Amino acid sequence: MGINIGVCALQGDVSEHVAAFKAALLASGQEGEVFSFRRAADISRCDAIVLPGGESTTISRLLHKNDMYGPLRAFKGGIFATCAGLVLIGREIDDPRVEPLGIMDISVGRNAFGRQRDSCERSVTITGENPPFRGYFIRAPVILSVGPDAMPLCYADHNVVGAVQGPHMALSFHPELGGEISVSTCSFWNALVHTHRHDRQFQG
Amino acid sequence: MVFEPVIIWAALAADRVAGDPPNRWHPTAWLGGQFIGWWGGTPGRFSPSAERLYGVVCCLCTVVIFAIPFYLVSRFFPPLFYIVAGVVLLSLTVGWRSLEEHVAAVEQGGLSRGGGRDEVQMLVSRNTGTLSDEEVLSAAYESMAENLTDAIIGPLFWFTLGGLPGGAAVFRAANTMDAMLGYRDHRRYIGWFPARLDDVLCYLPHDLLVSAFFSGFFPLGVPVTPGGVCAAMHTCGRAIMGGYHHGARCRWHEDCLCKTECLYHRRWGGTEPPGGRACHRLCGSWGGDRYQRPHLHRSAPCGRCFIPHLFSLKVGLSLGCGFVPDHVFIAVSQQDVKTMKLEELRFGTELVKRGFAAMQKGGVIMDVVNAEQAMIAEEAGAVAVMSLERVPSDIRKAGGVARMADPAKVTEIIDSVSIPVMGKARIGHFVEAQVLEALGVDMIDESEVLTPADEDYHIVKSAFTVPFVCGARNLGEACRRINEGAAMIRTKGEAGTGNVVEAVRHMRAITSGIHELQGMDDIEIAARARAIEAPFEILKDCAVRGRLPVVNFSAGGIATPCDAAMMMQLGCDGVFVGSGIFKSETPAEMARAIVEAVNHYDDASVIAEVSRGLGNAMPGLDIHTLPENEVLRFRGN
Numbered sequence: 001m002g003i004n005i006g007v008c009a010l011q012g013d014v015s016e017h018v019a020a021f022k023a024a025l026l027a028s029g030q031e032g033e034v035f036s037f038r039r040a041a042d043i044s045r046c047d048a049i050v051l052p053g054g055e056s057t058t059i060s061r062l063l064h065k066n067d068m069y070g071p072l073r074a075f076k077g078g079i080f081a082t083c084a085g086l087v088l089i090g091r092e093i094d095d096p097r098v099e100p101l102g103i104m105d106i107s108v109g110r111n112a113f114g115r116q117r118d119s120c121e122r123s124v125t126i127t128g129e130n131p132p133f134r135g136y137f138i139r140a141p142v143i144l145s146v147g148p149d150a151m152p153l154c155y156a157d158h159n160v161v162g163a164v165q166g167p168h169m170a171l172s173f174h175p176e177l178g179g180e181i182s183v184s185t186c187s188f189w190n191a192l193v194h195t196h197r198h199d200r201q202f203q204g
Numbered sequence: 205m206v207f208e209p210v211i212i213w214a215a216l217a218a219d220r221v222a223g224d225p226p227n228r229w230h231p232t233a234w235l236g237g238q239f240i241g242w243w244g245g246t247p248g249r250f251s252p253s254a255e256r257l258y259g260v261v262c263c264l265c266t267v268v269i270f271a272i273p274f275y276l277v278s279r280f281f282p283p284l285f286y287i288v289a290g291v292v293l294l295s296l297t298v299g300w301r302s303l304e305e306h307v308a309a310v311e312q313g314g315l316s317r318g319g320g321r322d323e324v325q326m327l328v329s330r331n332t333g334t335l336s337d338e339e340v341l342s343a344a345y346e347s348m349a350e351n352l353t354d355a356i357i358g359p360l361f362w363f364t365l366g367g368l369p370g371g372a373a374v375f376r377a378a379n380t381m382d383a384m385l386g387y388r389d390h391r392r393y394i395g396w397f398p399a400r401l402d403d404v405l406c407y408l409p410h411d412l413l414v415s416a417f418f419s420g421f422f423p424l425g426v427p428v429t430p431g432g433v434c435a436a437m438h439t440c441g442r443a444i445m446g447g448y449h450h451g452a453r454c455r456w457h458e459d460c461l462c463k464t465e466c467l468y469h470r471r472w473g474g475t476e477p478p479g480g481r482a483c484h485r486l487c488g489s490w491g492g493d494r495y496q497r498p499h500l501h502r503s504a505p506c507g508r509c510f511i512p513h514l515f516s517l518k519v520g521l522s523l524g525c526g527f528v529p530d531h532v533f534i535a536v537s538q539q540d541v542k543t544m545k546l547e548e549l550r551f552g553t554e555l556v557k558r559g560f561a562a563m564q565k566g567g568v569i570m571d572v573v574n575a576e577q578a579m580i581a582e583e584a585g586a587v588a589v590m591s592l593e594r595v596p597s598d599i600r601k602a603g604g605v606a607r608m609a610d611p612a613k614v615t616e617i618i619d620s621v622s623i624p625v626m627g628k629a630r631i632g633h634f635v636e637a638q639v640l641e642a643l644g645v646d647m648i649d650e651s652e653v654l655t656p657a658d659e660d661y662h663i664v665k666s667a668f669t670v671p672f673v674c675g676a677r678n679l680g681e682a683c684r685r686i687n688e689g690a691a692m693i694r695t696k697g698e699a700g701t702g703n704v705v706e707a708v709r710h711m712r713a714i715t716s717g718i719h720e721l722q723g724m725d726d727i728e729i730a731a732r733a734r735a736i737e738a739p740f741e742i743l744k745d746c747a748v749r750g751r752l753p754v755v756n757f758s759a760g761g762i763a764t765p766c767d768a769a770m771m772m773q774l775g776c777d778g779v780f781v782g783s784g785i786f787k788s789e790t791p792a793e794m795a796r797a798i799v800e801a802v803n804h805y806d807d808a809s810v811i812a813e814v815s816r817g818l819g820n821a822m823p824g825l826d827i828h829t830l831p832e833n834e835v836l837r838f839r840g841n
Contacts, residue, residue, distance in 0.1 A: 010803060011587060013562040038804065054563050054587070057623050061585040062803060083563070097582075097622055116560055116624065116646035117669045121550040138559045139624065139646070158252050158393065177559045 002031035003193065006046035009036035010062040012054020012084060013176065020176040021050065024186030030194070043071045048078045048167070048193045051085030053138070053174055056110065059084050060098040072101055078167030078193035079103060080186075086170040087141050094144070104165045105147030112142040112159070112172075124156045124173060135161065135173030142172055167196035211287060212360055215294035222295065235266045235377075255393035263381045263398045270377040275369035290368060297363075297376035299355035354379050358406060375405050552669030557691035560647065560671050561755040564588060564624075564692070564778055568768070568799050569757070571595050571782040574613065575620035581785070584795035588624040588646070590780065591617040596653050596700030597783035597822065600834060606654040608636040614643050626673070631840045632658020641670045647692070649673050652839035653699045653782075662840065665689030675759070677710045677837060679717030679746070680736030684841075686754055687739045693752055695776070696837045697760015700783050702824035704767045706837055707760045711774045714756065721747040751775075760837070763788070763821045765801030765814050772805035789819030 003025075007017045014036050021034045043049065049072070051059075063069055072079075081089040081104075092107035093100050100108075113119065116139055124135035135156060143160040146152045154162030154171065162171040169192060175185040277289045358379065362371035382402035385395035550556075567587025572578045578589045593609040594602060608629055618625045624646035629636035631650055636657075640648050650663050652675050665672040666689030675696035676682035682693045695714065697707030717736070721729060721743060729747060733740040745753045758771035759780035768779045781798055788794040797814040804810035827835075 009566065011566040013559075013565055015565075016562060054565070055567065055623050057582060058567055058585050058587045058799075061583075062799075065585070065800065065803075095622060110622065115644045116671065117551070117641060117644065119551070119556050119560065121553055121556060136555055136559055138556060138563060158255075174559055177555060177562070 002033060003190065003197075004045060004047045005032060005034045005050060005190075006042060006048070007034065007036040007050040007052060008059075008068075008085075009038050009052075010054075010066065010068075011058050012052040013174070014052050016174075016176040017050050017052045017082070020182050020186050021190075024183050024190055027183050028187045028190060030190060032190075038066070040066055040068045040071045043068070043075055046075075046077060047197065048080065048190075049075060051079060051081040051088060052176070053083035053085065056084035056087035056098050056141075060088060063088070064099070069099070069101065073103065078169070078189065078196060080189045081168070081170040082174055082176060083138065083140055083172055086143070086172050089168065089170050090143070091147070104163060104168050104170055105149035106163050106165075106170065107144045107147075108141050109144045110141050111139050113137055113140055115139065122156050124154050124161060126154050126162075127152065135171075135175075136177050137161075137173050140172045143170075164192065167193045211290040211294055212363065214287070214291040215298060216356075216360075218291055218295040219298045235269060252393045256396050259385065259394040260397040262394075263378065263385075263401060266381055267374055267377040271369045271373040274373040278368045293368060294359070294363060294372055297359040297372045354383075354406070362405070378402050378405055552671075554666075554689075554691070557671035557689075558754055560624075561673070561692035564757070565755055566802065567778045568795075568802050569626065569778065569780045570785055570795060571780070572617060572786070573609075575616045577786055577791075578617045578621045578625070580792050581795055582621045582623050584792060585799040586623060586795065587778065588626055589617065589621060590626045590628065590649060590782075591645070592628050592653075595783040595786060596836075597702070597787055597825075598700075599653060600700045600825075606630075608633070608640065608654070611639065611643055614640070614645060618644055628654055629663070630654040631656035632661050632663060634663045637663050637668065637672075641668055645670065647671050647673055649694075650690075651675065652696060652836050656839050660841075662688050665691075673757070675837075675840065676714065678713040678736070679721075679743075680738045681841070682714055682752055682756075683736075683738035683742040683746070686742050686752070690754065692755045692757065694757040694759040694780055695771075697758070697762070698827055698830075699760045699836050700825070701761050701827055701830075702763040702784065702787075702822045703827050704761045704763070704770070705827065707758050707762060707767075707771060708774065710760075710837075711758055711771060711776055714752065715775050718746050718751060722750060762798075763824070765794075765797045765811055765818075768798045769801045769805040769811050772802055778802065783822050787822035789821075794818055794821070 005021050005025075007014050007021070018034050018036055025032045025034065037043070037046070063072070079085075079089060087093060087098060087108050087110055088101050089103045090100050090106045090108040091102040091104065094107075094109045098110070119138045119140070121134050121136055123132045125132045135154075137156070140161070142156075143152070143163055146160060146163055150163045150165035152160045152162070153164050153169070154160070154173075156173070161173060162169070164170075169189045171185070175182045274293055277286065277293060281289055358375050359372045362375040365371050366374070378398065378401045381398040382395070384398075386399035386402065564587050568585070569588045569590055570577075570581040570584075570586045571592060572581055572589045573592060573594060578591070581589050591609055591614045593607070593613065599606045609627065614625070614627055626647040626649055627640040627643070627645040628649045628651040629640055631652060631654070637648050637650070648668070648670055650665070650672055662674070662685065663672070665674075665685075668689070671691035672689065673692040673694055674685035674688075674690040676685055676693050677696050685693060693714075695707050695710035697704070697710060721732065724732065724747065726744070729743050730740050732738075733743050742753065755777045756775075757778045757780055758774070758776035759782065762768050762771060762779055762781050763784035767784075768781065771779055779798070779802055781795075785791050785795045785798070797818055800814040801811045
C-alpha cells in the first residue's frame with residue numbers, strides 16, 4: 001500500500017519538501033504520493049504530514065485561520081517538522097506569539113542562534129555511529145529540553161537540533177535544501193512512519 | 205558517639221514536625237542556585253568539557269561550603285549544644301515531611317484532571333501536562349520511593365558512617381546538586397559530575413533499602429494478591445530491567461516499593477500491579493530525561509516478560525546492580541562528544557541566503573515605517589516586514605532624495621517583532637547596505653524606490669553575509685542581479701501607484717523569457733544570453749528548472765487581495781505590499797485579507813470572502829501621466 005505524504009502548504013518552502021520526499025520515495029523504492037495541501041479537510045487524506053520550514057509566527061496564525069490546530073493534534077500518522085515546523089510541533093515555546101501544537105514532548109527556543117546574519121551551515125551529528133554531516137540552519141530554533149516521551153536525535157555543537165517521538169521527527173535545520181543528508185533523512189522518516197503504521201495495523 | 209541515636213531520632217522528629225524551609229531559604233538550594241546563576245544556564249556558550257569541569261567545580265564547592273558549618277558544630281560545640289545544633293542541622297538534611305506533603309497533595313488532587321500535575325512536576329522535575337491521572341499518581345508513588353533514599357535513608361546512613369560534616373552534609377549537598385543539574389537536557393554536561401557523585405553516594409543506602417525491602421516484600425506481597433509471587437517477581441525483574449536500560453544504578457528499588465504500595469492498597473482496583481508491556485519499549489529507548497530515572501510506567505500487565513526478568517534479576521544482582529549499563533551509557537555520551545567536534549561554521553553561503561528567501565515563500569512582506577505598523581503586520585500574518593522611512597507613495601509626494609531609513613527606526617522595528625525585518629538600501633550604495641547588515645536586518649532590498657546612488661553599478665551582493673532581494677523587469681535584469689549575488693528577485697512594478705499593471709508586465713516578461721529558453725539548445729541559449737545581457741550559466745539553470753533559480757516575489761502596485769492573488773496565479777512565490785496596506789482605509793483588515801488571499805490564491809470564493817467591506821484601497825496614480833523622472837522602474841539596469 002502506498003503512503004500519502006501531505007506537505008502543509010500554508011507558507012514556507014513547500015516545493016523543496018515535496019521534491020525531497022519524492023526523491024526519498026524514489027530512492028527507497030517505496031510506493032507513495034507526495035502532495036501539498038492547504039485545507040483542514042485534506043488532513044484525512046494523509047498517512048503522514050510534513051510541516052515545512054517558513055515563518056513560525058505566520059504559519060501559526062494561518063493554522064488558526066484555517067482551523068487546522070484541532071485536526072493536526074488529532075492526526076494519527078507521523079509528522080515531519082522542519083525549522084518552523086519544529087517550533088510548532090513542540091509542547092512549549094519560549095515565545096507567546098506562537099501557539100504550540102503539543103504533539104512532541106520537547107520545548108523549543110525560537111531563533112536560538114540569532115538573526116539571519118548568524119544563520120550558517122554547521123556540522124550536525126546523529127546519535128550513534130554516524131559521521132557528522134552539514135546542516136543548514138536558517139534563523140533556526142533549538143530544542144531546549146527533551147521530555148521523557150521524545151528522544152534527542154541530532155546535535156549541533158551541544159545543542160539538541162533534532163528529535164524523534166514515535167512516528168514523529170523534528171529537525172531545526174533544513175535537510176530539504178539539499179546536501180548528502182536530504183534523501184537519507186527523508187527516507188529515515190518514511191521508514192519510521194511505515195513501522196508505526198504497521199504497528200498500528202498489527203495491534204488492531 | 206553515644207549522642208548519635210538521640211540526634212537521629214530527634215532530627216527525624218523535628219523534620220516531621222517542622223518540615224523543610226522553603227526553597228529560597230534552603231541553604232543548599234540557594235548555594236547551587238548561585239552557581240547556576242553565574243553559569244547563566246545558556247546552552248552552548250562553553251564547550252562540553254568546560255561545562256563538565258564547571259559542573260565538577262561548582263558541585264565540589266557547594267559540598268564544601270555547605271559542610272563547613274556542620275564541621276564547626278561537630279568540632280567545637282560542647283556536648284549539650286552539639287545535640288541541639290546537631291538535631292537542627294541533621295533535620296535540614298532529611299526531608300521526610302516535605303516528601304510526604306508532596307505526595308499527599310498529589311494523591312488528593314491527582315484524581316481530578318488537572319490537579320496534582322504541578323506537584324508531581326515539582327517532585328520529578330519534568331513536564332506532566334500530558335499524563336493521565338493514573339500516570340500522575342504512579343509518578344508520585346515512584347518519586348516517593350525514589351526520594352525515600354534521597355531524603356531519609358541516605359542522610360541517616362551517611363550520618364551514621366561519617367558523622368555530621370563528612371556524612372550527612374556531603375550527601376545532602378551532592379544530592380541537591382544532582383536534583384538541580386542532573387538532567388539530560390541542556391544541563392547534560394554541567395550535570396554530569398553531580399549525577400555521578402549522587403549515584404556513588406546513593407549506592408550503599410540503596411542496597412540497604414533494597415535488602416530491607418526484599419525481606420519485607422514477600423511476606424507482604426504474597427497474601428495480598430492471588431498469584432502474588434509471580435506478580436512480585438515480575439515487578440522486581442521489570443524494575444531491574446528498567447534500571448538496566450536507563451543507566452539507573454540501583455534505582456530499581458523505587459519501582460518495587462511503589463508496586464508494593466499498589467498491591468497493598470489495591471489502588472488500581474485490580475490484582476495486578478501497574479507496569480508491564482511498556483517495558484519492551486522502555487528497554488529499547490533512552491528517552492528518560494534524567495540520568496537515573498526510568499520512564500513513567502504505563503499500566504498493562506505482561507506475562508511474557510516474566511522469564512527474561514527472572515534471568516535479568518539474577519544477572520543484575522551478580523553484576524552488582526547495573527554496573528554494565530551505566531558504563532555503556534557513559535561510553536555512548538562520550539562518543540557523542542567525540543564526534544561533535546565542530547567543523548568550521550559557514551556563514552552567508554549561497555545556500556543559506558537562498559534558503560532564507562525560500563522560507564518566505566507563500567508569504568506577504570509588508571512595508572512598515574514604525575514599530576506599531578510592524579506589529580499590525582505581524583499580527584495580520586505577514587511573513588516579514590520591510591522597514592523604511594516612508595512608504596513609496598509618500599516618497600513620491602515628498603520628492604527630493606530618498607535614502608535608507610534612520611537606524612533608530614530600523615532597530616525599533618527589529619525589536620518589536622519576531623518575524624524577519626528587511627531594510628532598503630539605495631541602488632549601488634554599499635555602505636548603506638553595510639550599515640543595514642550591522643543593524644541586524646535579515647535581508648536587504650537594493651531598491652529602485654530609493655534614489656539610486658550609482659547609475660552604473662549595483663552592490664556586489666555576494667560579499668555580504670545577509671541575503672539581498674533586488675527588483676527586475678525582465679529575465680535579463682533578474683539574471684544579472686542573481687549573478688551579483690541576489691538571493692531573491694522581485695518584479696519591480698511601479699511602486700507607490702496602486703496600479704498593478706507594471707507588476708503584471710514584469711512578471712509575464714520573466715515567465716515568458718524562461719518559457720522561451722526551455723525550447724532552446726545550448727548555442728541558442730548562449731545567443732540569448734548575449735542579447736539580454738545575462739550570464740549563460742544562470743540562463744541555462746533557469747531553462748533546466750523552468751523557473752528562476754531563486755525565489756521570485758511580486759511587487760510594485762499591489763493594492764488589493766485580488767491583485768495579490770492574481771500575481772500568485774501568474775506564478776510568483778509571494779508578494780511585497782508597499783503602500784497598499786497602510787495607505788488603505790482599514791490597514792489591519794487589508795493586511796489580513798491580502799495574507800488570506802495569497803494563502804488561498806487559487807480559491808476565488810475565499811478571495812471574495814476576504815475582500816468584503818475593506819473600504820477604499822489606497823488612492824491610485826495613473827502611470828501614463830507620471831513625469832519621466834518620477835518613473836521608478838527605469839532606475840537600475
